Amino acid sequence: MCGIAGIYHLDGAPINLAQLQRMAGLLRHRGPDDEGFALFNTQTGAALHLKGPDSPPGVDLPDMRTVSEQPLVNLGLVERRLAILDLSPAGHTPMTTADGALTLCFNGEIYNYIELRAELVTLGHAFRSSGDTEVLLAAYRQWGEACVQRFNGMWAFALWDAQRRVLFCSRDRFGVKPFYYVKTPTLFAFASEPKALWASGLIPPQVDEIILEDFLAGYEASRLDGTMFANIRQLPGGHSLSISEGAFVIKRYWSLPVNPDIGPAQPDDGPAQRVLELLTDAVRLRLRSDVPVGTCLSGGLDSSAIVALVNVLMQTEHGIPREQLGARQKTFTAAYEDHVSDERRFAQIVVEQTGAEWHCTFPTAEGLRADLERFVWHHDEPPITTSMYAQWCVMRLAREHGVTVLLDGQGSDELLAGYLPFDVWVSQLLRAGRWRQLWRETLAIRRVGSRSLAGVLARAVAYQLPSAAQRWVQQRWSGRMTGLRAGVAERAMRRRRHAFPPETYAHLPSHLAHLTLYNLPRLLRAEDRNSMAFSIEARTPFLDVRLAEYISQLPAVYRIHAGWSKYVLRRAIRNLLPSAIVWRRDKKGFVTPEQAWMRALRPFWRELFHDRPRLSDWLDVGLVRKMLAAESTPDASIMGANLWRWGAAEVWLRQIERCA
16 A cells, blocks of 8 residues: 655656655655655666665665756656555565566555466566565566456556556556546646645646535536546546557446346345355455554444454464454444444444454544644545544544554445435336335335335335436425525536436446445545555455455345345345344444534634635525524534535635645
8 A cells, every 4th residue: 555656748858856756755644664766768768766765774776865966757656655565675666577677656455466476477477575566567567458357456556668668557446546647748647646746846736616516515526537626637446547658548447237137026045145255255355464454343234244254264264364463353433422323332242242352432523623624634625524534533543553454344335225225226116017026115114214215205206207307306406505506506416417317216236336436436535545644554345346246246136125225245144243233224324423513613614614715606605604603503504514515625725725
C-alpha cells in the first residue's frame, strides 16, 4: 500500500525535480516506510533511480538530495511505500526489472501473488524479492496489458515500458485504490490524491461545479471519471490507460456481470455453500501480510462474518500468520453513548463467541469539531456523511494499537441488497406477474419490519409508470431540498435521472449493479483516505473478484427472500454466528448520532455561514442562517445529513481557497 505520483512531459521538456519532491512530501502519510524516484529520458532511454530521505538503510541507490544538477529527463515516477509484504530493501519501489526495461510504481495488493508467482516460475521467470510488486512486473512481461485480468486484488499503478515507450496505468475492478490524473497536449501527471497534483504547482485547484452540485444535493457523482476538481480526472475502476508521445487510450477491461432472472420461488442452499467457500478464501488471501492485521467490527452482518471467518482460519489453517494476528485477532469498533446509534451489544456477541481482542473508540461531536480541518484535508473532497468520521476514529484506534492492515466489510451492501431496496424487488415481481411470490414477499416484508410496507408498495407501483411520469414524480423531490437554490436542485436531479434512468429500477440485479458503479466508489474513496491518513491498509474481502462475480450472477431471489436482504449470505454463515447476528432486523448501516452532533455543532455552523459563505452561489444562505438562528433544533427544519454536507463543503472550499 503506497502513495504514487508521476509527471510525464510529452513534448520532451525536462521535468522539475522539486515538483516531484513536493508530490512525494504531500503523500508521505500514505507511505512513511520508504521513498523512491525513477527518472527517464524517453527519447534517449537514459534512466536514473534515486532514494529519498525516508528510505531505510540497505537501499543501495543515490539519494535524491545529492542531485546537484537538473537531469535531462521528461518522465518521473515517485512512490511513498507503506511496507506490507517483503519489508527488506528488496521491496524498494519504484521497482525495476533486472534489464531495466520495465519500471513500476504500485499502490495496492495483488492477493493471489503467491499463486501467480508459482505459475510465472514455471514459465521461466525468476524473482529477487518475496512480495507482489515483482510479480506484477513479471505478469506484465508475460501477458502484456492483459495481465490485469489475472489479478485478484486492489491496485492503482503506473508501469513504464521502455522498449515500447509506453506508460501503462491501471486501476482495480471496483476502484478500491485511487488514480487521479491531469492530461493536456503536452503533460500527463498522476497521483494517489488530488492534493499532490495541485500542490506540486502543475495546476491550480479549481472547483468542478457539476460534481459539487451533485454532492450538495446528496447524490452520487454523475460522471464516473469526475472529481470535485475541474481540471483533475480519475481513472474509473475496471479501466486501464496507456500513454505515449502520440497516443492516449483508455480502455475498460472489466465490468460486473448482471443476471436479471428472479430465480426459483424457494432458493436452495447450493449457492450459500459456494458463497461461504469463496468468502472464506477471500478472507484467507487478505490475511497474507508481513505486518500486524486486525478487523473492523461494527456488529453488523458483514464485519461479524469476517471476524468469525478469521477466527475459524486461525484455528484450522497452519499458513495463517499468527505472529501478525496475535494469539487473538484484534477487532475495532466505533461506539456511542446514544443507544439508537450504538451497536456494541451486537459486537459483544461476536467477541464473546470468537474470543477476539476488542477495542472501542467513542467518536463525539467535540472530537469531530477538533479534527474537522485535518479530516476534510485528508479526504480532498467533503466527506459524504459523519459516518466517515466514525471510520476515521476506528482507523486511528487501530494505528494506536500497532495494526497496519485492517479487514473491512465494504462492498457487501451493494452486491447483496444491504440498502434494503425492497421496492425494486417488489417491482420486479410485479412486472413479472409473480403474484403468489409477490404476496408472500409483501407479508414477509411487513413481518420482518425493516421498511415501511406502505412506502415500499407506493414506490414499487411508481416504478410501473411510464418514464415521463416517473420523472415527474422524482421532480417533486426537489421541493424537499430545503436550503438549496432551485436551479441547483433541478440540475442535480436531472443528472441523477440520467445516471439512474427508470430502467435501472426494472429489476433488482440491475439496480444493485448501478449502486456498485456509482455509490460504491465514493465509499471506497472515503475508506482509502481514512485508512491512509493513519498509514493503514484497508482490505475488503467482499470485493474479491471471484465472490463478487459469483454473487452478481445469482438470480435476484438470493439477494432478497422472505423479507430478508443478503439472504444468501445469511444462509452461508448461519452456522458461524448466533441468530441474533445472522437474523438481525435493524439494519443501521454504520450510523452516527448525526442529528445530535449537528445540534452540538450549531454554534460553529452559525459562525461558518455568517462569515462570507463560499457556498452562496449554491445555497439560499439567508434561509440557512434563519434555520440555524431559530430556537428549534436544526434537524427539526433541515435534515442533519444536509447540514453536514453543506458545512463540510464550506470548510473544504475555504481550504481550497487558501491553497489556490
